[in-house]
Amino acid sequence: MASNIANIAKIPELRKRIFFTLALLAVYRVGVFVTVPGVDRQVMKNILKSASGSFLGLLNMFSGGALEQLSIFALGIMPYISSSIILQLLTVVLPILDRLQKEGEQGRRKINQYTRYGTIVISLVQAFFIARWLEGNNRSFSQFGSVVLNPGLGFEMLTMITLTTGTAFIMWLGEQITERGIGNGISLIIFAGIVARFPDAMTQLFQKSSSQGDMTVFELFLVGGIVVGVIAAIIFFERGYRKIPVQYAKRVVGRKVYGGQSTHLPLKINVAGVIPPIFASSILLFPAQLAGFVQSSWMQRAADVLNPGDWRYNALYIGLIIFFCYFYTAVTFNPVDIADNMKKYGGFIPGIRPGKKTAEYIDRVLTRLTFGGALYISAVCVLPTFMQQKFKVPFYFGGTSLLIVVGVALDTVQQIESHLITRNYENVTGPKGPRIRGRINRTR
Template identity: 65%
Template sequence: MLAGFQNIAKIPELKRRIGITLLLLAVYRIGAHVPTPGINSEALAAFFSAAQGTLLGLFDMFSGGALSQLSVFALGIMPYISASIILQLLTVVIPHLERLSKEGEAGRRKITQYTRYGTVALSIIQGFGIAFGLEGMTGPGGEMVVMHPGWSFRLITVITLTAGTAFIMWLGEQITERGIGNGISLIIYAGIVAGLPNATLNSFRLLDTGEMSLFLLILLVVMMILVVGFIIFMERGQRRIPVQYAKRVVGRRIYGGQNTHIPLKINTSGVIPPIFASSIIMFPATVANFFDVPWVQYVAAMLTPDHWLYNLLYVAFIIFFCYFYTAIVFNPADVADNMKKYGGFIPGMRPGKPTAEYIDKVLSRITLGGAIYVSVVCVLPTILIQKFNVPFYFGGTALLIVVGVAMDTLAQIEAHMLSRHYEGFLKKGSVRGRR
């Protein structure tokens, strides 16, 4: 692996792409500390310290702490992700979007344009929601979070947060086009990893005060390494369905006749299910921060991570969204039709509907295994926090994102080096990404 890193410096284009990526990520992290005007930062930090375990805490993690500081990047990249997911869902029900998705590069550019418009619209809506919500917040001493409430503050906040999200979206697209890796994923990755130093310092503070033993710290580190290895193993896992193509004679040439396979990933849906599940379950706890309604407070207390109902609903929603999102992004009927069009078939299966039913049956079975795997990874940190009372930072959705993005980025770097006949990170085989 050391030789692989040394070979990066020998490829000017790859070195330039990595440099651009690091520079743009540094710009993102600098912007995450530029505050929005008119905010009492101390009162806001005190409010967010009590908002852990809610949607606010989840969004603050994805934004790298920008939301708790209400910086210009407070909304982070979540509006873009939400707009992308909404467009994917609408592609199934709106024929125009479905046609665009099948038109190749031109159609994808049009859908990307719609996604940008949707991102700006969601940013404006969320900006107004945050501005109105902040005006009613107070710190522990009763001090107002907003120093000068009113429409001037609301408009400035909406314009600032929307412009910040649009700029982050542009940064992500520039990283994807001119840098290395997926820009949007790397921005989320940078936001999550930015909290690692504080989590490490908090662990050592607990060790110094005697609240955590050295044996427990070593045990947690070993467990974290094992969980990361387990995630890498499962993310690379796939079921390969063999496919054969019949020989075709075109003029004087013979085409086809080769054997290939359909790689079905164990976790086709990625990190979308835990994000959706967390958002739904944390919604009552988020509402409880703004409204002092008895039944809302009661429901919010039952849906805290230390309650059994939270974990039960969390696992149930993860399994549901694993199947739901897999059904959206992977259509066995389309795969079967494409195979039939080009003369491909699965041995022992008739082309057309029987092939689609077989692929759907196999996909349903492995999706159950993937859903259980995602549930275990997401619930494990909650159990550790309950039992050992420690700040177990890398866990759940954050851990899936960090490991998955790292694998994707390494796979792209590996591909660049191997295409130029340089040794990659691994002497045998190659690093395979999630896609």
């Protein structure tokens, strides 16, 4: 790892990509503190503090604290994720979208354009309900003061335009990081928002232990051990994969013999990565937002059901995680294509017929692996409930946030390593590893 970090400085293009990514993330973090006109963010901080652990706390976590700041980025990147979910679901249902997805780069650009349009529509709807909800807080939380200084139609229109523009800007930042940075732009934005909340969470945790006396020293070390154990489990499962042996038949071309080597097909335990918890959280946040913004008795009951910590919320959350694990794996990994490519190049799995039987075998193995991966993700993501109820730990140490942080960090390291390998620098794999020689530019 030390050798890889040292080699980053030797590659100008990779160095520029990393600096570009850090610069855009810095712009995002600065924008979090730009407040929507006509609101009092100090009052909002007090309201969110009183609603700690609810869906508002979850939304505030994913927005990187932008909600409590009443920032122009208060909606965060969730409308974009919701739009992506809708488009991916429609791709399975509508043949025209399925054809677009199979058209290559041009089709993907068209789908991305539809995703952007959907993001704007969802942002406008959510921004309207947020504006109405903020006005309602003047009555519901009058003990803290007035959140909105001048409520009315003008404030609602201004809030809708401001929040929608903020979400569109975050979406553009994520796409720029993906294209011109080190990749995973949307995930890195969520990562930056969660990591930015960790110092405050650490401060609150130590205050509970030292000054307030809510936690003993033993409980503090126990919580630290649980967090370290969860991180170790995430790394173990994210790096774990099943090797399916693949044998390539020998082919004689002229006087030379090709093929005949043995290799393996690696299948990850968690093919979907951090996408399922992000998708599941965004799905549950949207109806919870509506339930919180619309003041009615049946909406209030729905808000109680969709409150993190309630067993019904956890059951829905686990169900959605399992669904998106299978759904995203099916979208990104096609056993039929893998089997056809293996058959085309003379490859086969020992004991399995090439073609349809190979695809069925890979699909069967992948289904079992995905079920195990879904259970692992579900177990990690429901950890916040246990830690909050038993130790009153800040919400930021929850399994969902740790899973996203560790998963995105591992993906980012892999992106950097792939850039290093493609540039063919020496000593990429360490001083005792193989030496990869770089290209030599020759001028004629």
